Amino acid sequence: MDFVQEIHPGVFLLDTNHFGQPGLGGAYIIHAEEVALVDTGASLAKERILLGLKALGIERTKVKWIFLTHVHLDHAGGAGAVISALPNATVVVHPRGAKHLVDPSKLVASTKSATGERFRFYGEAFPIPEERICTGTDGEVFPLGSLKVLAIDSPGHAPHHLCFFIPEHGLLFTGDALGLYIKGRLLPTTVPPSFDLVAWLATLERLASLKPQKLLFAHFGPGEPKLIEEYRALLLAWVERVRRHQEKPEEEAISAVLSELRREGWPVGPGVSGDWAMSVRGVLQYLHRKEASG
Numbered sequence: 001m002d003f004v005q006e007i008h009p010g011v012f013l014l015d016t017n018h019f020g021q022p023g024l025g026g027a028y029i030i031h032a033e034e035v036a037l038v039d040t041g042a043s044l045a046k047e048r049i050l051l052g053l054k055a056l057g058i059e060r061t062k063v064k065w066i067f068l069t070h071v072h073l074d075h076a077g078g079a080g081a082v083i084s085a086l087p088n089a090t091v092v093v094h095p096r097g098a099k100h101l102v103d104p105s106k107l108v109a110s111t112k113s114a115t116g117e118r119f120r121f122y123g124e125a126f127p128i129p130e131e132r133i134c135t136g137t138d139g140e141v142f143p144l145g146s147l148k149v150l151a152i153d154s155p156g157h158a159p160h161h162l163c164f165f166i167p168e169h170g171l172l173f174t175g176d177a178l179g180l181y182i183k184g185r186l187l188p189t190t191v192p193p194s195f196d197l198v199a200w201l202a203t204l205e206r207l208a209s210l211k212p213q214k215l216l217f218a219h220f221g222p223g224e225p226k227l228i229e230e231y232r233a234l235l236l237a238w239v240e241r242v243r244r245h246q247e248k249p250e251e252e253a254i255s256a257v258l259s260e261l262r263r264e265g266w267p268v269g270p271g272v273s274g275d276w277a278m279s280v281r282g283v284l285q286y287l288h289r290k291e292a293s294g
Ligand SMILES: [Zn+2]
Pocket: 070, 072, 157, 176
């Protein structure tokens, strides 16, 4: 089972093979008296999740919660597929994300237009019946037997983002709230349509105040708590970098930023240039929105 690893006693990282590659996207399995998933990956990850549970000897009926950090399809697209195989599971999602799980059509359309050729890696997003969704508000506790898991409101990447925190072990499931952490490198993920710098900076303070001992990135794997401060610096520098090009037409601004990144040695291969372009677009839209609102 090379795609599941125990990263803390009873907590497993399952590689969802995002975009057909290892090390890019993950879901977590919390195996306490009861069991939870944190994110599911896209729906093509369903078989892996079921295989992973089986390999760990976990009965499907024991899965109580599917914690979704947010509804972007690389995190939640598989929830509708996987929940049909987990009869006792309830999805936990931010109140602002719930309607997109009940009717994923808008989400699918916007992902399609944003990801182009790579959309084929997402698979179909199935609707989730309303009665199997529970909205999670800030500080709310979701128990797994005696183990407490807290939902933490964490807007910035998206207004409907939650992190999940296990105080007893100092584990913070970060979703996209601390950007990406790929091969030891932090990368911004400031995507349209709702990236919000001010909200994000407040979120980073809040996450630091929890004093987590380990950060568990969806993209990808565990990281040290000092990365919260590093991400703050990265985010500010990134917005500043895009701001210098904000008067240009969008496509020109994107290629200007991409060539800067290339010159500075950032990972800007053909596989990831689309992600960078999306992150530039998200910042441009944020800056224009701020200007428009005075
Ligand atoms: Zn996201």
